[in-house]
Amino acid sequence: MKKLILIIPIILLFSGCTNYKELNNIAIVTGIAIDVEDDKYEVSILISNSQKPDESSKEGDAGTILYSGKGKNISMALKKIDNIIPKQIYLGHLAVVVVSEDVSKKGLDKVSDYLFRSPETTKQFYIIMTRENEKAKDVLKILSPLESFPSQNIKNNIDNANNSSAISDNLNYSRFVEIYLKKGAEPYLPTIKIYGNEKKGSSSKALESVDLKAYVSLKGLALFKGSKFVDFASDDESRGINVVNGNTTKMIIETKCGDGYIITAISNLKTKKKIKFENNEPVVYLDVSAKGDIQEITCDVNLNKQGNIEKIGKKTENKLKSLLNQGIQKAKDNNTDVFGFGNLVYKKNPKYFNSINDWNEKFSNIKIKSKITVYMKSKGSIKQSLKAAR
Amino acid sequence: MKTINKITSLEYGILIYFLIRSMTLGIAVNSYIHIGGVDGYLSPFIGMIIGFIPLYIFIKLLNYKPDLNIFEKIDFIFGKKIGTFLNIIITGFILFLVTVVFWNLLNFIGSQYLYKTSILYVSIFFGICFCYTCTKRLVVLVRASNLLFYISIIIFFICLIGLIGNPKLNNLLPFLEYGIKKPLLSSLSHVAYTILPLFILLIIPKNDIRNKDKLNKMIILFYCLANIGKFIVTFLTIFGIDLAKLYEFPDFVLLRRISTTGFFQRFESILATQWIFDLFIMISMCFYFAKSSYKHLFKNKYDNYFILVIIFTICIICSNFLFKSNTIGDNFILYKLPFILGIFLFIIPLIIFIKSRKKA
Incomplete structure (x- = not known):
């Protein structure tokens, strides 16, 4: 009987409460x-x-x-x-x-x-x-x-x-x-x-x-x-910002070649950010690595030569670097550290960071060194471009 | 006729596990963030080491006169008058602690689950459960805690697996920016919130525990298990200190990030029940403590628990009006409660321990 007296109010209270909709x-x-x-x-x-x-x-x-x-x-x-x-x-x-x-x-x-x-x-x-x-x-x-x-x-x-x-x-x-x-x-x-x-x-x-x-x-x-x-930020600047922030693992890079283009699909994009102090000033080191697959070729290039593959890889790296630089320059021009470099400086050396009045001012003059590595892995389903094959 | 409440050492260990975890939600976690800061994740670890001191006192008091519970031990050590006075003070404090812990439970449910429901209904619902459990013997509560322990462990592992890949160790930097002072203070709060309440378990005489030879091992095992569990699931690594400080219950918000294989999502409400179990066992043990005190004071003359139910109902109702606002409650729990816990659950047991050594 005692249990029944307890169970009944519990059932009533537990069945949806007062604001049930x-x-x-x-x-x-x-x-x-x-x-x-x-x-x-x-x-x-x-x-x-x-x-x-x-x-x-x-x-x-x-x-x-x-x-x-x-x-x-x-x-x-x-x-x-x-x-x-x-x-x-x-x-x-x-x-x-x-x-x-x-x-x-x-x-x-x-x-x-x-x-x-x-x-x-x-x-x-x-x-x-x-x-x-x-x-x-x-x-x-x-x-x-x-x-x-x-x-x-x-x-x-x-x-x-x-x-x-x-x-x-x-x-x-x-x-x-x-x-x-x-x-x-x-x-x-x-x-x-x-x-x-x-x-x-x-x-x-x-x-x-x-x-x-x-x-x-x-x-x-x-x-x-x-x-x-x-x-x-423009499209290219935004790409650069996203690469630095590690927000993207894939993208398409277009490089000029003769009268056409080579389109490389980048994947496994990884960005490592480090802060090092040189002469008491922070320097940002960016290490970007990615895997590249040739997605489209509209020019005459012989893909069977390893030298050409390396050239394509180099061009892709340069283009990627250019995107990075555009993104970084945009942020510097607006004195806004969207990359969080200031946060890295704070975590590395909180005393130095706390001594700075306005980090965004400092950011606009900060040295950034980047290293881009693209490993060209595959050429897709065909070994040669159509133009070169002809 | 004296009712026999024999429990195993494993069950005793499970009670220790729940009592250590009970004041994590919204209490210990907030002290890690607001007092410990970025280095708050070190607090459970340092606290676990410092906590061996009160744990040693606890084990010694448990072993002293193993056929007596804590009230009988106090009477034996201090005499009738002072013993009764101390027992009343300790019982009064435990009832106050219940009110504070219940307020925290209501605050959690009212802000995260039932934010449009009057909190009085929630308190009535839980109050009925607690009043019912206080009329039962210890073995009933212990059996319930056994079952809840296994559910709690399963939920804990689901949380752990669900959060894999989320931690950002970068959020733990800068390491010890303000030195060891902040995490040390926060670890002392950790000891106050999580380890000192173990004193409540002294209500169970050692002779009421079966397989006593394994008891010390079980105590230390579950003590370490509960503390290490806290250290592992460190929310700071996922949120970062700035975001963690914003939330009222960052550990609950953390569970929102669990999404297993993109299929299981939004089940933080179920996962958070592990903390509700912890609080349930804690409050039930406190009520059992108060019930034993009542029986001891009135020498089993009154078997009618009506007066007890009235007292417990008053505690539950008081918890609704304990603090005028969340801010007052949070500040009290963060900055004043550790000292009060230290006086009643460390200084007094320390005095009892020292007196017991002299008496021996």
């Missing part, structure tokens, strides 16, 4: 966009479990819808959205957060606290920035024929792009905050751009045509100083 009573947010409008933050949430119209609904399909609200901060903006939607906002499946250039110029620290403090979010979602005064919410409107939700499209785009073009980085929120908090390191963000007609691209009719009306594409990195945006 059915799945169809929550609005699952998979994307958030943050813009600045009239000196307020406009927060747009992409809900991925809305109802589809009857005539086009398939069983089990869910639609997407974007709701927006304005406020002086994220909490107030989300409260405005709460007044519009009939369901409770659920952030547990948040996949991507898009911020506009204006928001980044104001400072990301003004918008990042809410998502970091909320116990609902996983902090593993991606954070990305728009370019050239594009609205962040427009990015979340572009539909893709290959993905169910725009947020899923952006997320998979980021995951896949890191393996080939090396322009972007799959930087999640947790890692962004980690870099932001580190001593002697500045954060950066991947960027995204809309191509095509944004209005046509956000209509479901766009999916019925073979011709792509609009699409989103990842672009180079955005460099920050503290929480404020400073400058965009």
Whole structure:
């Protein structure tokens, strides 16, 4: 009898608690966009479990819808959205957060606290920035024929792009905050751009045509100083930054050869960073090693000669070095150490680091010595280029 | 008729394992980060070595008069009046410790699991469990701890395997930037939080333990196991000190990074139950300690546990209102609780130990 008296309240308390919600009573947010409008933050949430119209609904399909609200901060903006939607906002499946250039110029620290403090979010979602005064919410409107939700499209785009073009980085929120908090390191963000007609691209009719009306594409990195945006890096500069930071293990290198090109697929890209003190000044040593496979040749070169293979390897190394130098120069020009060299100096010699007033000033004059090694491993399925074989 | 509560030395070791781990979540971990800093990962290791001192006192007190529990030993050493006074003080402190530990449990569940649910419901739910366990004999609690131990070990290995490849040893630098002072202070806190509460186990007389010849080995084995386990799973190597300092419960957030073969994800809520088990056993042992004190004070005249349930319910309710805010609670636990633990669970046992040597 005693056990029954105890078990019954336990069952009642354990069966869902007071704030239990059915799945169809929550609005699952998979994307958030943050813009600045009239000196307020406009927060747009992409809900991925809305109802589809009857005539086009398939069983089990869910639609997407974007709701927006304005406020002086994220909490107030989300409260405005709460007044519009009939369901409770659920952030547990948040996949991507898009911020506009204006928001980044104001400072990301003004918008990042809410998502970091909320116990609902996983902090593993991606954070990305728009370019050239594009609205962040427009990015979340572009539909893709290959993905169910725009947020899923952006997320998979980021995951896949890191393996080939090396322009972007799959930087999640947790890692962004980690870099932001580190001593002697500045954060950066991947960027995204809309191509095509944004209005046509956000209509479901766009999916019925073979011709792509609009699409989103990842672009180079955005460099920050503290929480404020400073400058965009070009595609080549971004590649260089990603190589130095070890964010990419694969990329494509294009080198000129006669009237054509040799394209080498780089893989197993590893970067080792070391700090050595010479004459009481820190010097950065970069050791980059990679494996190269010839992917395409559009010129006349005899691949059966080992000397030619070595020349191709050398050209690839030089091109890789050039990318590195471009990335490093970009960061130096903007006085922002996105590589974390300052953090390495701090870990090696904290007394020296603490004696410096502004590390970013020091960084712009720091000596960097790099050593690039590319081992040419394979020529693909054919031994010779078509031109040379003819 | 005296009820016989015989447990094995392995079961005794398991209780030691749980008691050492019980104040890790949100308490010991926060002291590693905020006091120890970047070198906080050294604290469990240094603490384990320093902890052999109170462990030695614990083993000596356990071996002294093996047929008596700690209250009876205190009465024997100090006499009736002073002994009763000391017993009441120690029991009162243990009940206060229960309130603090329960507050920590509620804080964890309220901030990570049920952040929209009134914390009173959670405290009622756990309170019913604790009040029920306090009406049972020791062997019942020990059997429950056996089962929870095996589950806890499996969860621990899942965490370990899931975190392989994540640690960044670079985050442990710079090494000893401020010297040994910070990790040493943090290791003393580690001793206070994790090793001093072993004093609670002196409520079990040595003669109530079967296969006593293996007892010392089991104590040292589980003592080392619990401490080494902490040292291995060092969150600092994964987060870095700056990010670890931000989180309320960095060890819980660490579990979010576990993703086995890309298939098992987001099961940090299940993995965190190992800490809930630790806290459950700790609080249950504290209640058993208080129950034994009650029986000793009233010389088994009252078999009715109604008064005990009332006292325990008051402790559980007080834990809801113990601290006005998280900040006050965190500061108290971080900077004041180690001293209070040191007075009640080290100085007093040390005095008992010295007196027992003189008496012998």
